[in-house]
Amino acid sequence: MAIEKNKEKFAICAVDYAFRRIGGKYKGRILWHLHIHQVLRYGELRKTILDITPKMLSQTLKELELDGLIHRESxxxxxPRVEYTLTPVGIELIPAIGQLFKWGFKQLEKGKAANMP
Structure with a gap:
């Protein structure tokens, strides 16, 4: 697959495409927390993801919504009340994110065992 950007063509593979949609510091975490809690409001997401700024949370939620991974109900x-849930496409990602969770947990445990930061 190729996309045109600034009159240059960049070939992208399926992995590249996937990481463009869910990559970054917060997207996977937001999707995972929506999976765990089913429905979250903006303020609840802020409390759940402590290191995110309001601007970044809003931007990330908009990107996830535009990518069809979450649904925003106003x-x-x-x-006013706004709630976020996973879409069927977002739910499809949960097994993959779950595998990353298991891998990350295992690596954290190894680091603790080796007294690594």
């Missing part, structure tokens, strides 16, 4: 009530 309720017209006072005070």
């Amino acid at each position: 309720y017209h009530e006072v005070p």
Whole structure:
């Protein structure tokens, strides 16, 4: 597959395509927490992902929504309420993210055993 950007063609493979959609510091974590909690509001996501700024959380949520991985439901009530859930496409990623979780947990445990930071 090739895409055109700035009049240059860049060939991308399926792995590249996937990481462009879910890569970065926060996307996988947001997807994982939505999987665990099923439905989360913006404030709940902020409390769950402690090191994210409000601007970055908003931007990341918009990107995930545009990629069709999460659904944003806005309720017209006072005070306003917005909830985020995984879409069927987002749910398809959970087994892969689960494998990354298991791998990361195993590596963290190895690091603790070896007294590594």
